[in-house]
Amino acid sequence: MAKILEDLKLTVIAGVVLTVIMIFATNAIYDSQMSAPEKAATDMMNNM
Amino acid sequence: MEAELFIIRYLHVLSGIMWIGILWYFNFVQIPSMPKIPDDQKPAISKVIAPEALFWFRWGAFFTVFFGLALAFRSGYMMDALMLREPNIGIGMWLGIIMAINVWFVIWPAQKIALGIVDADAALKPAMGRRAMLFSRTNTMLSIPMLASMISVQNPIM
Numbered sequence: 001m002a003k004i005l006e007d008l009k010l011t012v013i014a015g016v017v018l019t020v021i022m023i024f025a026t027n028a029i030y031d032s033q034m035s036a037p038e039k040a041a042t043d044m045m046n047n048m
Numbered sequence: 049m050e051a052e053l054f055i056i057r058y059l060h061v062l063s064g065i066m067w068i069g070i071l072w073y074f075n076f077v078q079i080p081s082m083p084k085i086p087d088d089q090k091p092a093i094s095k096v097i098a099p100e101a102l103f104w105f106r107w108g109a110f111f112t113v114f115f116g117l118a119l120a121f122r123s124g125y126m127m128d129a130l131m132l133r134e135p136n137i138g139i140g141m142w143l144g145i146i147m148a149i150n151v152w153f154v155i156w157p158a159q160k161i162a163l164g165i166v167d168a169d170a171a172l173k174p175a176m177g178r179r180a181m182l183f184s185r186t187n188t189m190l191s192i193p194m195l196a197s198m199i200s201v202q203n204p205i206m
Contacts, residue, residue, distance in 0.1 A: 002182060005182050005185035005186060005189070006182075006185070008075060008076065008079075008080065008185075008188075011075075011185050011188055011189050012188075012189075012192070014189050015188070015189040015190070015191070015192030015193065016192060018189065018190070018192065018193045019192050019193040019196045021193075022139055022193040022196065022197060023196070023200075023205050025135070025139070026135045026136055026139060026197075026200070029132055029135040030135060033133065
């Protein structure tokens with residue numbers, strides 16, 4: 001980890017990677033909190 | 049209520065720009081420039097500019113979190129966000145809180161020793177300077193998803 005943080009470019013790349021992971025994690029948390037009817041409605045909207 | 053929320057949000061953003069602006073100045077400008085500065089001119093950075101920047105940096109961090117939590121509390125979503133029932137803003141809030149803890153409890157104490165602001169064993173200075181740099185870099189890395197989380201509240205990505 002220190003090797004990444006010592007290099008500014010690698011630090012920025014790691015930040016971007018973390019951002020992508022965070023976007024998917026946020027989506028997964030939202031999905032896990034949805035009730036079954038809400039999830040069905042969302043899936044239907046996404047497939048339209 | 050609307051005016052109050054506007055003022056709190058405005059102060060939150062102003063403090064945040066102060067904090068992250070100086071964080072990025074340290075990491076994108078000052079640290080990479082230090083090896084290029086002649087030794088006799090280095091005290092201008094370590095004795096004058098860095099201590100002044102650190103003052104605005106740490107208080108910017110404090111007031112960003114203070115006004116951010118005040119905004120979340122007055123808007124009624126603080127607990128939902130902190131419990132990640134509102135993960136968009138909640139993840140950003142936690143990243144910001146972790147970063148502010150790094151500033152006040154790791155970076156600032158280490159910088160006080162590294163810059164000679166407090167008396168300490170001279171042998172400790174290089175290690176403290178490295179610790180401050182690594183945690184400052186950690187905050188630079190975390191600032192990228194933190195800011196993405198903050199703006200995703202207005203513009204959801206997925």
